[in-house]
C-alpha cells in the first residue's frame with residue numbers, strides 16, 4: 417500500500433469474543449488517583 | 464466511525480471500532496472527507512474533480528488502498544459491541560480503596576476531600592476496620608485471584624499502624640484463600656521516613672507521590688498547615704523513594720495537579736524530570752467552577768497547546784526520556800473490548816471504604832449519603848447500586864456511543880459526571896475535551912515511534 421501505513425494489529429473485535437475474564441487491574445480515570453486511561457492498562461489474561 | 468487529526472506532522476486516522484491506527488498521505492487523508500460507509504469497489508468519478516490537486520493515477524490508487532482497508536475491517540468497521548453491553552451484569556469486587564485517614568497534614572487548595580476530612584470529622588481508620596475490609600474483599604471477590612487495595616486518604620501515612628496491620632493481616636491469609644493482594648499507596652510524603660520507605664518498598668506494588676512541579680507552582684497551592692510551602696520538605700524524600708524503586712524496578716509515579724494558575728504545566732512536568740523522576744503524571748484539577756483556580760472552557764485552547772508542546776518535547780529524542788501517564792497507550796495489547804465498555808469499575812468491581820467501614824462506589828463518592836452501599840463490619844452491600852454501575856457503560860452514557868474516543872476513555876469518571884452534571888451517565892464535557900486531546904497526543908507518540916523504527 418503506497419498511501420497508507422497501518423501502525424497496529426487492530427484486533428479489538430477479536431478481543432471482545434475472548435474477553436471479559438476480569439483478571440486485569442481496576443483503573444480509576446480521575447485526576448485524584450492512579451488516573452490512567454483504560455487503554456494504557458495491560459491485559460493480564462494468560463496468553 | 465473514524466477520527467482524523469494531524470499531530471507531530473503526521474496525518475493520523477483512528478478507526479474507532481476496529482482500533483486500527485493509520486498514517487495517511489495527504490491524498491488519502493483528504494479523500495476520507497468524501498467517503499462514508501458502505502464503500503463501493505468503484506471510485507465515484509467525481510473524486511477526480513474534487514481532488515484535482517492530486518494526479519489522477521494517485522487518486523485512483525489511493526481509493527483502492529482505502530477500499531482494501533474497508534474490506535479487511537480496519538476502516539469504517541461497524542459498531543457491533545452493544546450486544547456485549549446489553550448483557551453486562553454485576554462482577555465480583557476485586558479492588559478497594561481504603562481511606563485510612565480522613566485527615567491530612569497539608570492544606571492543598573484544590574483537595575476534593577476538603578483538606579482530608581471529606582466534609583465530616585477528622586478521623587483515622589482503626590486496624591480492625593482495615594482487617595474487616597480485607598475479609599470483606601476476600602469474600603466478595605468470588606473467583607478473582609488478584610485483589611488490589613489502595614491506601615488513600617486524606618493522608619494515609621497518618622494512619623500508619625492501620626496500613627501495616629492491614630497488610631500483615633492480608634498477607635497472613637491470602638494463600639489459604641487462593642488470593643494475591645496487590646497494595647498501593649498514595650501519599651503527600653510529609654511523614655515519609657526510612658522505616659516507612661522500607662515497608663513501602665517491600666509491600667507496595669505501586670506508590671503514588673504527589674508533587675505539583677516547580678517550587679512556585681507547588682507551594683502556591685500545596686501548603687503546610689501554617690501556610691508555608693511543602694516543596695522543600697517533600698522533594699528530598701521523594702527522590703530517595705524514587706531512587707530505590709527505580710533500582711528495584713518497582714512501579715511508582717509522581718503525580719502533579721495543574722490548575723488555572725499553571726497553564727504552562729509542561730514546564731512543571733519537565734521540572735519533575737529534572738528532579739530525577741521518570742514516571743510522571745499531571746492531571747487537570749476538577750473543582751467547582753467558582754474557584755479562582757478552576758479550569759473552564761475558556762482555558763481549553765491554552766491547555767491544548769500546552770499538551771501539544773509536551774507531546775513535541777517527548778517526541779524529540781534529544782530530550783531526556785520520561786513516561787507521561789496520560790500519553791501512554793498500548794495500541795496492540797491493551798485491554799479487551801469488554802473491559803473498555805465500562806472503565807473504572809466503580810461501584811461494581813471497585814469500592815471505597817471510609818474509616819468507619821462504610822462502603823461507597825469509589826473514593827469520590829465517600830460521604831455522599833445516598834451512595835452509601837453498606838458496611839464491612841456486617842458485610843452488607845447494596846445490590847441495586849452495584850447493578851446500576853454494572854449497567855453504566857459507554858452505551859448507556861449520554862453521547863459516548865457516538866464519540867470516537869469511547870474505547871480509550873470508557874465513558875470517563877462516573878464521580879465527576881455525578882458531581883458536576885448531577886448524573887453518572889452524563890459525561891462532564893470539559894473532561895471529555897481534555898481526554899480527547901490527550902488521546903490524540905498519545906496516539907501520535909506511538910505513531911512517531913512506529914514510523915521511526
Ligand code: SF4
Pocket residue numbers: 857860861862863866867868869870872873874875876890891894895896898899
Ligand atoms: S466520557 Fe466523553 S470522551 Fe469519554 S467516551 Fe464519553 S463522550 Fe467520549
Ligand code: SF4
Pocket residue numbers: 443444445446449807808809813824825826827875876877878879
Ligand atoms: S468514578 Fe471516577 S473517581 Fe471514581 S473510580 Fe471511577 S474514575 Fe475514579
